[in-house]
Amino acid sequence: MSAQCETTAKRAAGAPLGVFERYLTLWVALCIVAGIALGQAWPALFQAVARLEVAQVNLPVGLLIWVMIIPMLLKVDFGALPQVRRHVRGIAVTVAVNWLVKPFSMALLAWLFVRQLFAPWLPSDQLDSYVAGLILLAAAPCTAMVFVWSRLSGGDPLFTLSQVALNDTIMVFAFAPIVALLLGLASITVPWDTLLFSVGLYIVAPVLLAQAWRRARLRRGGEAALQATLAWLGPASIAALLLTLVLLFGFQGEQILRQPLVIALLAVPIIIQVVFNSALAYGLNRYVGEAHCVAAPSALIGASNFFELAVATAISLFGFESGAALATVVGVLIEVPLMLAVVAVVNRTRDWYERGRQVAAAG
Numbered sequence: 001m002s003a004q005c006e007t008t009a010k011r012a013a014g015a016p017l018g019v020f021e022r023y024l025t026l027w028v029a030l031c032i033v034a035g036i037a038l039g040q041a042w043p044a045l046f047q048a049v050a051r052l053e054v055a056q057v058n059l060p061v062g063l064l065i066w067v068m069i070i071p072m073l074l075k076v077d078f079g080a081l082p083q084v085r086r087h088v089r090g091i092a093v094t095v096a097v098n099w100l101v102k103p104f105s106m107a108l109l110a111w112l113f114v115r116q117l118f119a120p121w122l123p124s125d126q127l128d129s130y131v132a133g134l135i136l137l138a139a140a141p142c143t144a145m146v147f148v149w150s151r152l153s154g155g156d157p158l159f160t161l162s163q164v165a166l167n168d169t170i171m172v173f174a175f176a177p178i179v180a181l182l183l184g185l186a187s188i189t190v191p192w193d194t195l196l197f198s199v200g201l202y203i204v205a206p207v208l209l210a211q212a213w214r215r216a217r218l219r220r221g222g223e224a225a226l227q228a229t230l231a232w233l234g235p236a237s238i239a240a241l242l243l244t245l246v247l248l249f250g251f252q253g254e255q256i257l258r259q260p261l262v263i264a265l266l267a268v269p270i271i272i273q274v275v276f277n278s279a280l281a282y283g284l285n286r287y288v289g290e291a292h293c294v295a296a297p298s299a300l301i302g303a304s305n306f307f308e309l310a311v312a313t314a315i316s317l318f319g320f321e322s323g324a325a326l327a328t329v330v331g332v333l334i335e336v337p338l339m340l341a342v343v344a345v346v347n348r349t350r351d352w353y354e355r356g357r358q359v360a361a362a363g
Helices: 003-013 024-041 043-050 059-074 078-117 124-138 145-152 157-185 192-258 262-288 292-303 307-318 323-348 350-362
Strands: none
Touching: 024 043, 024 192, 024 323, 043 192, 059 192, 059 307, 078 124, 078 157, 078 262, 078 292, 124 157, 124 262, 124 307, 124 323, 145 157, 145 292, 145 323, 157 192, 157 292, 192 262, 192 307, 192 323, 262 292, 262 323, 292 323, 292 350, 307 323, 323 350
């Protein structure tokens, strides 16, 4: 193992998951139960929330999404972008998997499973919406949780930070065209103005606000002030995510009670996509001779999804009660156990990886 990877591995060994991250699947499951129960008990309240819209954007959800996303973006230092030169091969692999493979492989899996194999067991009027939700889920790489996965796998923090900063920059320009292209290929009509408005509202504006806030905190109090801000924003971000899920399942409750198999069926293409893309990124990094502490976060970034953006965009484009919104939430439900499984695999195969990398580097 390289000295660089030894250092990051030691740092990761003492950095366990927090309570929220460790039990995210449990919290989501509780939100499902609470949302369905509340939606059945007070349907008028949820309908009133749904009517609070401006330009096809639900105001309560828009506010909640901002509270979710901004703390994540505060962690991103775009000044790390020049660091991409240190690991050109690893960066190239991750960018290729994130933007040239993952969205298109998910579109193929969505067509295969939703429109073909599972169609008889899914509501026929929601098939297109489910496909759209799965595409939205895969169209943008993870921004926040990937720092946790990288830490647990002994990932190089500078690589992870520079990769996330680069992905966020690409996302501003590539998210809308990729979504529009894949939904168009799937014969799903999406108004460009709504899609671009969603990008501006949920990507561009939060990035600008978060970076301005970050610079202000660093200028006035340094890193300590920034960490203090993140400390009190963290619980608010978590609460916003859970409340958004309660609202979503309040609207989806009737459909889920009628079709409880839907969530399990939608999980299948998501699981396959994560396994495929993480293995592809991991294998390609080994082939080009990158260190394990770069390959591990590369595999994790290549597999994980920016589900907060997917949820927000699905609601804006298709509405609270759509299959698209439900499909994106399934991604939230299975994110943690899936990514922890990927972390376990890359950690256990470290020696195997390094032997092959050294052979590749020598060749």
